[in-house]
Amino acid sequence: MREREIPWVTSAPRGPRARRTCDTVGMRITVLAGGVGAARFLRGVKSAAPDAQVTVIGNTGDDITLFGLRVCPDLDTVMYTLGGGISEEQGWGRADETFGVSGELAAYGAGPSWFTLGDRDFATHILRTQLLAAGKPLSEVTRLLCERWQPGVRLLPMSDDTIETHVLIDDAGRSLVHFQEWWVRLHAAAPALAITAQGAESSAPAPGVLEAIADADFVLFPPSNPVVSIGTILSVPGIKDAAAAKTVVGVSPIIGGAPVRGMADACLAAIGVQTSAVAVAAHYGPGLLDGWLVDEQDKTAADDPALAGIAVRALPLYMRGTAATAAIAQAAIDLARELA
Ligand code: GDP
Ligand code: CA
Numbered sequence: 001m002r003e004r005e006i007p008w009v010t011s012a013p014r015g016p017r018a019r020r021t022c023d024t025v026g027m028r029i030t031v032l033a034g035g036v037g038a039a040r041f042l043r044g045v046k047s048a049a050p051d052a053q054v055t056v057i058g059n060t061g062d063d064i065t066l067f068g069l070r071v072c073p074d075l076d077t078v079m080y081t082l083g084g085g086i087s088e089e090q091g092w093g094r095a096d097e098t099f100g101v102s103g104e105l106a107a108y109g110a111g112p113s114w115f116t117l118g119d120r121d122f123a124t125h126i127l128r129t130q131l132l133a134a135g136k137p138l139s140e141v142t143r144l145l146c147e148r149w150q151p152g153v154r155l156l157p158m159s160d161d162t163i164e165t166h167v168l169i170d171d172a173g174r175s176l177v178h179f180q181e182w183w184v185r186l187h188a189a190a191p192a193l194a195i196t197a198q199g200a201e202s203s204a205p206a207p208g209v210l211e212a213i214a215d216a217d218f219v220l221f222p223p224s225n226p227v228v229s230i231g232t233i234l235s236v237p238g239i240k241d242a243a244a245a246k247t248v249v250g251v252s253p254i255i256g257g258a259p260v261r262g263m264a265d266a267c268l269a270a271i272g273v274q275t276s277a278v279a280v281a282a283h284y285g286p287g288l289l290d291g292w293l294v295d296e297q298d299k300t301a302a303d304d305p306a307l308a309g310i311a312v313r314a315l316p317l318y319m320r321g322t323a324a325t326a327a328i329a330q331a332a333i334d335l336a337r338e339l340a
Pocket of ligand 1: 033260264
């Protein structure tokens, strides 16, 4: 934002300031994204760098088939949020929703009833399923859905192959359930013994994904779930190596030893990582992560030997409103440019 206030169109001063301003035009930023945490952060990126070309690589491990319809919660959260259709109170789902179809399904006794699907949202899933059934890959279907929403970023699923996160839980005996069943129906209360991205090993990145990483000026990790959002994207063969070759700056989803929202602590426990800003960065490791933003509460992370090789900056990380979120995105961009 600061940089846009410098006039550069006709009366641009010659010299370093002018050059720096022009550099932000056409800047290429690639962001790996989960759902709500990522979508809010992306609003900040668009506000801090309105002239940048932003490519978003979305998590599809949360995808699930319900009532025969393919539902992609994280892709839709990004698409609706950036396209102005999100329910602001929830952070997911459509604004001004009604639940006529869900009510009718329940009247038939058809389940599951634990996953909320509104009437407006249903239209997205019906059209997506129809296009997939006609043979279009998910990346093409996502592009077509975004023609309506115009999110202002290029939104790519991490893969066109089906990958589903499954959770081995200890719920009066061991059972393997879909991530959504553990997260939404069980509120992650049953301890996860293991979390696996089913199908990831034999999957390939969607067209354009590796190129978007390779061609980016830098890669950003929003404050998304490190296990079931960012971790799942990184489990698609090729993505982690491509990102490791670039400058990567991440934003901690953990503040003061707890997730800001949701139950990321339950996911971290399943992979043996502590719920702290330091432990999450150390889990990504200096081979992948170059810079890490932590909240002011966690500023001692900057001196933690566990983060040797990672540049740590502390600032307020609560995404409260547009200005606060844009400041976080600006700090991530500034650090990435400094390290690139
Ligand atoms: P999901 O797929 O909807 O769960 O969304 P993400 O994976 O993108 O993000 C979930 C993470 O966002 C959680 O671990 C939260 O702690 C984090 N988060 C949510 N709001 C904020 C915030 O205001 N600041 C920070 N730093 N993290 C946040
Ligand atoms: Ca998600």
